[in-house]
Amino acid sequence: MRRTLFLAALICLTLLSFCFARQGSRRGGGPSLIKVLLITGDDVSSHPWREISETTREILVNSRKFDVRVSEDPLILESANALKTYDVIVFTIYSQRVPVISEQAQDNLLNYVKDGKGFFVQHLASASFPDWEEFGKLCGRKWVMGTSGHSARSVFEAKITSKEHPITAGLENFQTDDELYSKLQGSGEINVLVEGDSEWSNNTEPLLFTLNYGQGRTVHNAFGHDRKALMTPNVQTIIVRGVEWAATGKVSQ
Numbered sequence: 001m002r003r004t005l006f007l008a009a010l011i012c013l014t015l016l017s018f019c020f021a022r023q024g025s026r027r028g029g030g031p032s033l034i035k036v037l038l039i040t041g042d043d044v045s046s047h048p049w050r051e052i053s054e055t056t057r058e059i060l061v062n063s064r065k066f067d068v069r070v071s072e073d074p075l076i077l078e079s080a081n082a083l084k085t086y087d088v089i090v091f092t093i094y095s096q097r098v099p100v101i102s103e104q105a106q107d108n109l110l111n112y113v114k115d116g117k118g119f120f121v122q123h124l125a126s127a128s129f130p131d132w133e134e135f136g137k138l139c140g141r142k143w144v145m146g147t148s149g150h151s152a153r154s155v156f157e158a159k160i161t162s163k164e165h166p167i168t169a170g171l172e173n174f175q176t177d178d179e180l181y182s183k184l185q186g187s188g189e190i191n192v193l194v195e196g197d198s199e200w201s202n203n204t205e206p207l208l209f210t211l212n213y214g215q216g217r218t219v220h221n222a223f224g225h226d227r228k229a230l231m232t233p234n235v236q237t238i239i240v241r242g243v244e245w246a247a248t249g250k251v252s253q
Helices: 002-026 049-062 074-078 103-114 123-127 133-139 233-248
Strands: 034-039 066-071 088-091 118-122 154-160 174-178 191-198 203-213 216-221
Touching: 034 049, 034 074, 034 233, 049 066, 049 233, 074 103, 088 103, 088 233, 103 118, 103 133, 103 203, 103 216, 118 123, 118 133, 118 233, 133 216, 174 233, 203 233, 216 233
Parallel strands: 034 066, 034 088, 088 118, 118 216
Antiparallel strands: 154 174, 154 191, 191 203, 203 216
């Protein structure tokens, strides 16, 4: 009888421990979660920036792979020690202020990636800091006002160009309702994973690509004008996989 009660109690304790562990994981407290710093904001108000950042955070958190912290001020880049606690920085910020951050903050971001961490830049965030040349190199390609552009928002086909890369493995061409960014500027080497045919530029444009920056990794995602665009299933997959790959260099199942 005592043996039976003991086994029953042991089973109950095991089940409780399992439940608490799952609950902690859902709250983002698990040590295996990838630590994300999402920097957002918009000093021009041309995009629904809070909707974009909240949806991006929702997508990441719902994957149960990430512990996401949000900053609405790029001045967090002033602290190199603060950045060290994160595995990847996600940029959904759009800032045209000049100057917007100090040279020290610029160096902190560049060194963060050069030393082996990840950087994920999304949609119009690549247009930020127009006078900071090295930021464009970190992004691989950069939106330049007066040069870059797009047709009216519409449904278009996004074409997978690399089915071997971990971010796009197994994905097929898909339809999305978004802005097809065109004439992003830059000449550095990039690895294009998704592209689209632009009526505005009459060219095939890179919409998702990666590059190495020092020992670190950049993923540039040109999708994501608003929540509707971000909720496209394959775009959600790209965001989850892209942020993980930027942070770790691989994508888990």
